[in-house]
Amino acid sequence: MYTASEIEACLPIRSDMDLVWVRQHVRQAAALLGFGLVDQTKLVTAASELARNTLVHGGGGQLDVTPVTAGFGHGLRLTFSDTGPGIADLERALSDGFTSGDGLGMGLGGARRLVHEFEVESAEGSGTTVRVTSWVSRPPRAREER
Amino acid sequence: MNEAYSRPEAGQVPVLRLGDILLVTLQGDLHDSTAQQLQQDLSETIVSAGVTGVVIDISGVEIVDSFLGRVLAEIAAQASLLAARTVVAGMRPAVAITLVELGLTLPGLRTALDAQAAMALLEQPVVRSHAGGMRRERA
Amino acid sequence: MxxxxxxxxxxxxxxxxxxxxxxxxxxxxxxxxxxxxxxxxxxxxxxxxxxxxxxxxxxxxxxxxxxxxxxxxxxxxxxxxxxxxxxxxxxxxxxxxxxxxxxxxxxxxxxxxxxxxxxxxxxxxxxxxxxxxxxxxxxxxxxxxxxxxxxxxxxxxxxxxxxQLLEVATPVIRLWDGIVAVPLIGTLDSARSQVVMETLLNAVVDQHARFAILDITGVPTVDSLVAQHLMKTVAAARLMGAECVISGIRPAIAQTMVHLGLDLGSVLTRASLADALGYCLNELGVAVSGPADGSAVRR
CATH class of the missing domain: 1.10.490 (Globin-like)
Structure with a gap:
């Protein structure tokens, strides 16, 4: 088992070195929670995309990592926040092929496909917060024998 | 993972020359700047060493995001302008699944199961250069 | 009392x-x-x-x-x-x-x-x-x-x-040195497609397979979601340096796919598992000859 302190973290996103720490911490947390290899990879990749957005478009910010529980399920919630210029047109930013910087335009829209839940809060001039959650997928468990 | 924590300084990507081919081995978690540096260095090396093929072995890479994906695609495009063919070798299943889900299928990029298969691919005549991932059904 | x-x-x-x-x-x-x-x-x-x-x-x-x-x-x-x-x-x-x-x-x-x-x-x-x-x-x-x-x-x-079904329903068979196949039987839903994709791609690595055949002869229907999963599997195999062939698309399914407007154009297909195997062997440069007269059994 794991302790919450091994998973919970608040990581700064200020440089591309920080991106490496973000990826490593998310990988470790996902592994502790019992995510399978493919789901770990998806979540780490999503974290990498979103952290880079925070760095490049938001001018830096931070990532909060929290374990979440719902019913019997465990999951990991990642909250990326920055105080940058914000996103003027969310709809467009989420569509594939949209890019405001370098990259292949897969940033937000691509990351959304890699996680189970995805929320963005942003307004022009007031920064951006992206909150994503993924759940450990377990095949349906046989009920405990009574 | 510990291995990744104690990685050497940014900018250290082993590049090995084997005959006409450059073998680039990527490992662990790459800094963005390392990847960009590699992209620049490779162009110069291709010209100065006069190689005709580049093999990028990514079997040791745990994640490829859109940034690294773009770097790989651009290396291949640059090499192609310099008359060298590029093969990306050894992508892990989890990485491949994630890239596809992300929407990055990297069409046009030659791929091989591992470095050895990539070398064999590059030894074939140019006509069959689309072997690997890109072959289409022949009439 | x-x-x-x-x-x-x-x-x-x-x-x-x-x-x-x-x-x-x-x-x-x-x-x-x-x-x-x-x-x-x-x-x-x-x-x-x-x-x-x-x-x-x-x-x-x-x-x-x-x-x-x-x-x-x-x-x-x-x-x-x-x-x-x-x-x-x-x-x-x-x-x-x-x-x-x-x-x-x-x-x-x-x-x-x-x-x-x-x-x-x-x-x-x-x-x-x-x-x-x-x-x-x-x-x-x-x-x-x-x-x-x-x-x-x-x-x-x-x-x-x-x-149990999820686990047993996805056997990967090594047909030849460098060729693996997954014969799919029964309905493909999203969860199972995911398992199939992972199993097949892991087999590609383990068996060092240049070719992977997905045989859907036993799949009763293919809707757009399943077709999407098939395409994703093909694309992921490509990224790994393997080629994925889909075989056994029955006429009814082919019709449905056309009706749904699904484009499998970039995907290599063969009518039967045997044809797919024949194609892969040919690509690997393996010649299969018949018994006495030495005539080729399969392309």
Missing amino acids: PEHEAGGPLGTPTLEVRDFLRRRREQIAQRWADEPLFRAVFTLSRDEAVEAGKAVVDALAQVADAQRVEDSDAAGFTGVREQLGRMSASRSRAGLSITQVSNELASLWPPVDKLLTSELEERPAEELRACTTALSTLMGTLRVVAVQTALSEGQALIDRQRL
Whole structure:
């Protein structure tokens, strides 16, 4: 088992070195929670995309990592926040092929496909917060024998 | 993972020359700047060493995001302008699944199961250069 | 005894039933042991059947004591729930439908009712009716509890089997050095497609396979979601340096795909698994020749 302190973290996103720490911490947390290899990879990749957005478009910010529980399920919630210029047109930013910087335009829209839940809060001039959650997928468990 | 924590300084990507081919081995978690540096260095090396093929072995890479994906695609495009063919070798299943889900299928990029298969691919005549991932059904 | 009871303004009918059950515990259990339900389940010894019967009578008395004859969640049933579930499950395994099991449970009531009636026959008709009604309600609730338990056992079984199916339904076969195949049988849903994709791609690495064949001969229908998963698998295999061939697209499925406007244009397909294997062998440069005359068997 794991302790919450091994998973919970608040990581700064200020440089591309920080991106490496973000990826490593998310990988470790996902592994502790019992995510399978493919789901770990998806979540780490999503974290990498979103952290880079925070760095490049938001001018830096931070990532909060929290374990979440719902019913019997465990999951990991990642909250990326920055105080940058914000996103003027969310709809467009989420569509594939949209890019405001370098990259292949897969940033937000691509990351959304890699996680189970995805929320963005942003307004022009007031920064951006992206909150994503993924759940450990377990095949349906046989009920405990009574 | 510990291995990744104690990685050497940014900018250290082993590049090995084997005959006409450059073998680039990527490992662990790459800094963005390392990847960009590699992209620049490779162009110069291709010209100065006069190689005709580049093999990028990514079997040791745990994640490829859109940034690294773009770097790989651009290396291949640059090499192609310099008359060298590029093969990306050894992508892990989890990485491949994630890239596809992300929407990055990297069409046009030659791929091989591992470095050895990539070398064999590059030894074939140019006509069959689309072997690997890109072959289409022949009439 | 009867005198003492008759005078009683004491009990509600429910409590009378409770007292009756406690008094006649042994007799009821003995009679039940002869009923098909108990006989069929406890084949080894009659004593065991009697003991099981007593446990059920005790549970009924406890529920009556709590005045909850209509409540299938009554605490009194907790103790016998497992036993009832085991009995129902064993009858279902013997091939009985849930209705038949329920009927067998219903047949436990008449013997008890008969006992009760004969014991209270001197009582006013109204009191007697109230008692038999309470008993009948109680027995009905018992039936509900048993059927509930049987159904939830069934659900647990289905869950377990679903899990097993996911695991066994994706065998990867090595057809040749460098060629693996997954013959898919049955309906592909999102979860299973995911498992198929991962299994196939892992096999590509483990077996060092240049070619992977996905045979969908046994897949009854392909909707756009499944087709999307197939395309994703093909794309992921490509990124890894392997080529994925889809074989066994039946005419009906081909038609559906065209109707859905799905473009498998970039995907390599073959009519049958044999054709796909032939294609892969050819690509690997393997020549297959026939026996005597040396003519090629397959392209």
